[in-house]
Each structure stands twice: as C-alpha cells, then as structure tokens.
Amino acid sequence: MLTVHHLGISQSERIVWLCEELEIAYRLIRYERDPVTRLAPPDYKALHPFGTAPVITDGDxxxxxxxAIIEYIIARYGGGHLAVKPDSPDFPHYLYWFHFANGSLMPAGMAELIINVLGVPAEGPIVETLRARGNRAFEMIEKRLGTADYFAGKAFSAADIIMLFPLTTMRAFVPRDLSPYPNIRAYLKRIGERPAYQRAMKKGDPGFTPLLA
Ligand SMILES: N[C@@H](CCC(=O)N[C@@H](CS)C(=O)NCC(=O)O)C(=O)O
Known part of the structure; x- marks a missing residue:
C-alpha cells in the first residue's frame, strides 16, 4: 500500500496534503524530529539513502x-489530476512554479537559515546576494498571485502543493514578515479554507497551527 512517511513539521506535509486532495487511499506514518537537533530521527534516516523527508514506500x-513523489502519486494514483496538461496555456506557468519551489525558493530559504544559524554578518556581496534572492522570490510570488488565484493560473494544481511549504511551515525555521505581501496573505487564506489542506495538517501535524498569516 502507498505509505507516506511524514516527518513532523517538514516538507512531507506536501505529500499528506496531495493524498488528501486526490482522495486516494494511503497509510500515514508519523515521525517526530529529534528534540535537540530538530533533524530527522534515525528510523526516518534509515528509510532512504539520502535520509530526508519526504519519503514514500509503495510495495518494494x-x-x-x-x-518526484508528487509526480509519481499523480501519475500512478491520481489519474493525472492536479497536473496541468501540456496543451493548456497554463502549462508553462505550472512547470515554472512547480520547479521554482525546490529549484530556487527552498535553496534561498536554506541559505538564509544557514546564514542565521552561523551568525554570519549581513555585510559582503555573497551574503547580500543570497539574502536578496529570498526577497526577490517573495516579490515575484506576490506579483504572480496578483494576476492569478493559483500559481498555474485559475485552477488549483500540484504547483500550489509544492509551493506552499516555503510560504508557510518554512517560516517556522526562517521567519519572514508577510505584511508587505497582501496577495500572498490572501492566497494563504484561500488555501487554509481547503478541506483537504485542513485534514492533511490535522493528520500530519496535530498540535501545530499552520502558518497561514
Ligand atoms: N529537496 C528535498 C529536500 C528534503 C529536506 O531537506 N527535508 C528536510 C525536511 S523539511 C529534512 O529531511 N530535514 C531533516 C534532516 O535532514 O535530518 C525534498 O524536497 O524532498
């Protein structure tokens, strides 16, 4: 059976949410982060050679x-729902934001996290350039959500599922004030009203209030 291994308060919330949106049968196994390091516990790391969340298992x-997991589940179990078809005018937007999430936005957030943890002084061209990436990303997202209700266009898609974590739960690790971004705040409110999102967050991270504001 399709099993979602969810590490508490992590990117694997995306996969729980995807399964809930698609209304497919799946088994959820939760793992708590190490209380001191906040990293994945040994039994999570043992699941996959790279040792990061998310991980799914499906038979062998x-x-x-x-x-990869989102594309696999949509193709194998979701009948293609929540992916945008290549002949749609929204297809390039779908591809862009789907890949922007982990290709650029998450690395920008991770760079900021590392800069904060190491206490690197905020001066210097490299640190400034890395910080500027995150700001630019949020400005671009704000602009996009001023022209479309969802990242791919009018309809909710898997681009929203992969883009949400860096806008919400990632802020538990890298704080960001959303007051300059009214379109992002309106979008988060829209997403927070989705029953599948509410179910996923309740099942995946009971006790954690989603960072939707
Ligand atoms: N690009 C990877 C990133 C995975 C990743 O860094 N996951 C974090 C959770 S948000 C993790 O496993 N952290 C705990 C650890 O490294 O021990 C993906 O999207 O699957």
Missing part, C-alpha cells in the same frame, strides 16, 4: 524527493 519502492 522507496522514493524520496518532493517533486
């Missing part, structure tokens, strides 16, 4: 990497 298959 062990699959990691958010984007």
């Amino acid at each position: 298959l062990v699959l990691g990497e958010s984007g």
